[in-house]
Amino acid sequence: MSVIDQLTGEFARLPGIGPKTALRLVHHLMKGPKDDARRLSRAVMELAERIRPCARCGNFSEHELCEVCANPRRDSGLICVVEEAFDVGAIERAGQYRGVFHVLGGRLSPLDGIGPEELSVAPLLERVRASGGEVREVIIATNASVEGEATAVYLEQQIRPLGPKVSRLARGIPVGSDLEYVDGTTIAEALAGRREM
Amino acid sequence: MHLSRLTLRHFRNLGTQDLELPPEGVAIIGDNAQGKSNLLEAIYYLETFRSFRGARDDQLVAFGEGVFRVTGELVAVDGSEQPAAQVAAAYEKKGKRKKVTVDGVEPERVGDALGRVAAVVFSPADVELVSGGPSVRRRYLDIVLSLSAPGYLHALQEFRKILVRRNAALKDGQPGAVVMAWDHGLVRSGAAVVEARRDWVQSRCRAFDEYYSAVSGGVGARMAYRSSVHLDGARGEQDIAEAYRDALVASSEREQRNGTTVVGPHRDDVVLRLEDEGDDLDLRDYGSGGQRRTAALALRLVEARTIRETRGREPMILLDDVFAELDGGRSERVLGLMEREETGQVVLTAPKEGDIRIRRDALPRWRIADGRVAA
Numbered sequence: 001m002s003v004i005d006q007l008t009g010e011f012a013r014l015p016g017i018g019p020k021t022a023l024r025l026v027h028h029l030m031k032g033p034k035d036d037a038r039r040l041s042r043a044v045m046e047l048a049e050r051i052r053p054c055a056r057c058g059n060f061s062e063h064e065l066c067e068v069c070a071n072p073r074r075d076s077g078l079i080c081v082v083e084e085a086f087d088v089g090a091i092e093r094a095g096q097y098r099g100v101f102h103v104l105g106g107r108l109s110p111l112d113g114i115g116p117e118e119l120s121v122a123p124l125l126e127r128v129r130a131s132g133g134e135v136r137e138v139i140i141a142t143n144a145s146v147e148g149e150a151t152a153v154y155l156e157q158q159i160r161p162l163g164p165k166v167s168r169l170a171r172g173i174p175v176g177s178d179l180e181y182v183d184g185t186t187i188a189e190a191l192a193g194r195r196e197m
Numbered sequence: 198m199h200l201s202r203l204t205l206r207h208f209r210n211l212g213t214q215d216l217e218l219p220p221e222g223v224a225i226i227g228d229n230a231q232g233k234s235n236l237l238e239a240i241y242y243l244e245t246f247r248s249f250r251g252a253r254d255d256q257l258v259a260f261g262e263g264v265f266r267v268t269g270e271l272v273a274v275d276g277s278e279q280p281a282a283q284v285a286a287a288y289e290k291k292g293k294r295k296k297v298t299v300d301g302v303e304p305e306r307v308g309d310a311l312g313r314v315a316a317v318v319f320s321p322a323d324v325e326l327v328s329g330g331p332s333v334r335r336r337y338l339d340i341v342l343s344l345s346a347p348g349y350l351h352a353l354q355e356f357r358k359i360l361v362r363r364n365a366a367l368k369d370g371q372p373g374a375v376v377m378a379w380d381h382g383l384v385r386s387g388a389a390v391v392e393a394r395r396d397w398v399q400s401r402c403r404a405f406d407e408y409y410s411a412v413s414g415g416v417g418a419r420m421a422y423r424s425s426v427h428l429d430g431a432r433g434e435q436d437i438a439e440a441y442r443d444a445l446v447a448s449s450e451r452e453q454r455n456g457t458t459v460v461g462p463h464r465d466d467v468v469l470r471l472e473d474e475g476d477d478l479d480l481r482d483y484g485s486g487g488q489r490r491t492a493a494l495a496l497r498l499v500e501a502r503t504i505r506e507t508r509g510r511e512p513m514i515l516l517d518d519v520f521a522e523l524d525g526g527r528s529e530r531v532l533g534l535m536e537r538e539e540t541g542q543v544v545l546t547a548p549k550e551g552d553i554r555i556r557r558d559a560l561p562r563w564r565i566a567d568g569r570v571a572a
Contacts, residue, residue: 108362108366108375108378110362110363110365110369110371111361115366115369115371116375146355146358146359146362146382149382150362150379150381151378153377153380153381153382154374154375154377154378157374157377158374183305184347184348184351185351
């Protein structure tokens, strides 16, 4: 197999990239300065070698602890539980959250044989227990799917006896959207979860 | 509103045809196995995007073809030429892909496009509604309510999704706390389903009785929702949810033993009873053939009435050779009833001209042979 075929094959395995796009990327790298290709290759190498899960929360990290866990100004009494490490990025981009995270690595999914043992649930409970009461609140930010909901209920049952307050992200109308285009289910949720003004 | 135009492409044996339907309807005459029922099936496919005969989508694609497509145009009763709505459904066998459009636009969910035709099918197989198992009656309720009660389909789909996951956790022998994690969602969606079904059955019980006695020419019949959850005294959704939660707790040993959820709307039934000289008989177990057929007809008539009441439209009536099996007196009374009730378009099938008994003079005749319709 030629180098070109090999690289094309590798690109085509990436999400959102078909064989044609893969070939176009390879041609682009072949035509451009050799340094461009080297820089890309180095970045990919470093990604593979340096990114690992944070020892405390499971977020993507280049060090033992991720940037959030290592930051002394973050409030470690507030833990936000998410399904995947990508969800940390989504919440961080909002720039509002000052607490820390815990990444489960998935959700309860009995059809795929995923129970609490397959997720990072025990480490989360240990974190709460070991904090000796420092953790005041656990915010459960699993997805608003049936599996995310069941995971939230399960975590709530497990965490509450340990002391902290357990909360769940609100569901409702997306900010900046027109009511008339919001689907019925979301409107029903928003009505059920309405707030007094 | 009525169906003014039906375009068929490789739906069963119907080939390629563009049909204009008269506002009053049409009588389709043809020998057996020529495609009469297929035509009704194609029309009703635009209502629920499923075969009313329980066939899988890939079985609806004509032999040797890859895709079927059915398009219907609906026009307002006032006679305006412009179609008020266009509903289309297509299924591709190879990719197992179904595409539904309303006025050319694909809705976010197929569920959003349900019920545009506002049709009811009467078929000889309907007797199964009475003599078949509970799942047949649940399916009947689910279709009627998905088409008439806002939010029902969503609750039902949610319930089913959670149920298969909860059952997988039970079968897997997961600890109680993991199984219980699904209870919250199961109870919430399940209570919504049970409430809608129970309320519908209660509020239509009287109509069912009236239709039954009108067709039988005498005694009446009753229907009641029988839930696997103890509902006595449960009023609204909250009460039902509580009762459901209690029932789950009470059945936890049994469900662990069986590896499946044993209480909930997926185990419920509708009981149809006959009042006969003080006796109270379950029609499923003790009804005669004629009594069961009568009860099945009454259920379809209640379905048509539900369309009238909840959607404010005259239901389109599809009659699949339905009088073949009724005795003379009963079929006369059904006909009388159908003539009296306000119905919209009627499309009926019959093997012979002489079998057309409804709107005998009003309906144009179409003949069908080998899937081809000739006016």
